[in-house]
Amino acid sequence: xxxxxxxxxxxxxxxxxxxxxxxxxxxxxxxxxxxxxxxxxxxxxxxxxxxxxxxxxxxxxxxxxxxxxxxxxxxxxxxxxxxxxxxxxxxxxxxxxxxxxxxxxxxxxxxxxxxxxxxxxxxxxxxxxx
Ligand code: HEC
Numbered sequence: 042x043x044x045x046x047x048x049x050x051x052x053x054x055x056x057x058x059x060x061x062x063x064x065x066x067x068x069x070x071x072x073x074x075x076x077x078x079x080x081x082x083x084x085x086x087x088x089x090x091x092x093x094x095x096x097x098x099x100x101x102x103x104x105x106x107x108x109x110x111x112x113x114x115x116x117x118x119x120x121x122x123x124x125x126x127x128x129x130x131x132x133x134x135x136x137x138x139x140x141x142x143x144x145x146x147x148x149x150x151x152x153x154x155x156x157x158x159x160x161x162x163x164x165x166x167x168x169x170x171x
Contacts (some may be wrong), residue, residue, distance in 0.1 A: 076119050080130045080159075081166025089160040090167060098151070101170040111149055119169045125149060135165040 087104060091094065096107025100114040121130050127145045128134040137144070139161040142151040156164065 048091070076130075076132055076135075076165075076169045078136075078162055078169060080084040081132075081162040081164075083163065083167040083170050084165035086160075086167030089156070089164050092157060093154050093160075095164075097153075105148070117166055125151070132169075134163055135168065136161040139164055 073090065075087055090101060090104055090107070095115075096104050096109055098109040098111035099107055100109065100116065101107035102116055118124075118130070118135075124130050124138045125142060125146055128138045136158070140156050140158070141153050142149050143153050
């Protein structure tokens with residue numbers, strides 16, 4: 042009886058891990074990895090990117106004037122493992138980095154720009170899709 046329960050629990054754990062991996066790695070079929078941002082609106086995000094002047098320091102796809110080379114290009118950022126070399130690249134990590142980069146890297150050239158939680162959510166959704 043005990044061995045049955047152990048085997049069953051192990052089966053469930055393995056299933057959950059595999060399901061988790063599948064969901065995290067699922068893509069559009071074109072090799073484009075997507076990181077889902079709950080409650081993030083990419084269209085609003087584009088507007089927030091323009092309002093906050095992110096493009097003065099970054100190249101960002103689909104934002105005409107975003108051609109700054111102060112910081113890294115934010116192209117296909119969904120494939121990157123770390124942001125700013127310090128924050129794991131998850132939706133939450135992205136939101137926190139965009140709001141308070143200096144909380145992670147006090148000496149980074151990227152300033153804290155007063156981005157709201159919702160704006161950061163929208164920006165993350167945009168950056169992961171473009
Ligand atoms: C004054 C220039 C400047 C502005 C304005 C700026 N950034 Fe940055 N950003 C940087 C620099 C420099 C880095 C590299 C930081 C590091 O590695 O420490 C960076 C890093 C990043 C990263 C991580 C990139 C990577 O490859 O690891 C993201 C994402 C990002 N910025 C998003 C934004 C967004 C969104 C805005 C607008 C809300 C913005 N930045 C505004 C300079 C800027």
